[in-house]
Amino acid sequence: MLTVFGSVAIDTIRTPSRIVRNALGGAATYAAISASFFHRPGLIAVVGNDFPEKYQHVLDRFTDSRGLVHANGRTFLYDGSYDQTLSSRKTNKTELNVLKDFKPTVPEKYRKSEFVYLANNDPAQNTRIIKEFDRVKFSMCDTIDFWISTKRSDVIKMMGVVDSIVINDEEARLLTKTHNLIKAAKKIMQWGTRLVIIKKGEHGSLLFYDDVVFPSPAFSLENIVDPTGAGDSFAGGMIGYLASKNSTRLQAIKEAVVYGNVMGSFAVEKYGIAGLVGLSRLDIRNRFNYYKRIVHF
């Protein structure tokens, strides 16, 4: 089984060409939906009593949502604007709401998950919750600059209890205080995690595993409309694929990284989760095969 722990949000996304208000968003939403095309995930998250029924239906469709807690109050709310190039985002408003007092626990039925994805939650919370699982075979976490700036030592402690981290290049540099990404990855691995995936947005990703470096270029896209959730879709696709193979061998991990790239590329082609929810497994396999064909020489 695969479990995803993270945020479910109500997003307002502003790009130069369009504003999408009150969309279903959040790191766990993107990661879980992306993962679901490979392996149906359990979801640990919280929403408020304002959470629209239609969004509940989306989560029910793609996930085992029995771990979704309905709390009194309003759902976590995020509002952000992209610049003209869609490469940088400014936060206009964040309301934690029900997320603020959420004390997540792992439901009994999820405890036997072999695969666990911990999204960009409070690192101390991630470190605590991973211990509630009984037989984790492979865990992966994410983190963001906010936690690195405010709780760096907790982020480093989290590296000691997870198998892998997916992290942006700039965040890896910030966390390790190192410019060179190979040196940065080695430093992170010294803190305990066996596997580091550095995401470089339009430049693809670098996987570090023992002495192996696996660089993979991004799927080149001419029309990107909304980068929201690309990183979470990458992570979800990656761990979903590994869960479906029930494997953590290098070959499976390389393929998983490419599936991560593929899912990220679908995510940014439409607004919000629209790039993911309309997909079929065949769409995904076709893009994977196309990618393989263009990258190989």
Place this chain on the structure above:
Amino acid sequence: MLTVFGSVAIDTIRTPSRIVRNALGGAATYAAISASFFHRPGLIAVVGNDFPEKYQHVLDRFTDSRGLVHANGRTFLYDGSYDQTLSSRKTNKTELNVLKDFKPTVPEKYRKSEFVYLANNDPAQNTRIIKEFDRVKFSMCDTIDFWISTKRSDVIKMMGVVDSIVINDEEARLLTKTHNLIKAAKKIMQWGTRLVIIKKGEHGSLLFYDDVVFPSPAFSLENIVDPTGAGDSFAGGMIGYLASKNSTRLQAIKEAVVYGNVMGSFAVEKYGIAGLVGLSRLDIRNRFNYYKRIVHF
């Protein structure tokens, strides 16, 4: 035959860890030496009467330097400083010297070159000189922000007479006034060139050829000491490989791009041309094969 036309310079390179004064540099020097491991190039360039004999020996060793003109005056001089991350360079001094009044012509013995590389020279000069060759099979040019800013229409005209361009991502954006690199490449191809290679430094490169996009990640390096000449070594390796194969088929071009990556990666591991001149063909083939192994999945 392969001919390289560009600058030979005396460089002073300042990095945070070392200053190298009066080194042999210049776009044509790097490109020609890099190319020489695949196919010995002819060299069209000018130096002054201060040009050190030991540097003449280097050029004689790696190139057919009968096209090197010795003019009265001092050799082109460049002085630049890198920042702490080695990712941006500031020019301290440029003295054109003999380059200023150089009127290059193609020596009789080079006119039958099938492969021609025009480095980041004045685009009007590149456009003129390519016409002096009798039977060009494949020509490639480079350009830099200076020409794009001061002679944009000449750069665009140059696209109409060459087969391919290698260009940095930022320069491609500046030239086409387009952020998305696929759109930028398409725009450049509309001006006439069949093939566009966008170099992205540590992120590798993108090759555009008809409807094909071939993304290739850079060779990941932990210790970069001097990025000078990386782009020229890339271009030289690429066209040198094509000349050695006497081919412009897609498969050869893809391999040539990877050889370009490989030569760029060697160039930055030592100061100045030291990363190139000590190489053997076996070193290069080994790194190509290693690269192939890590990138494939």
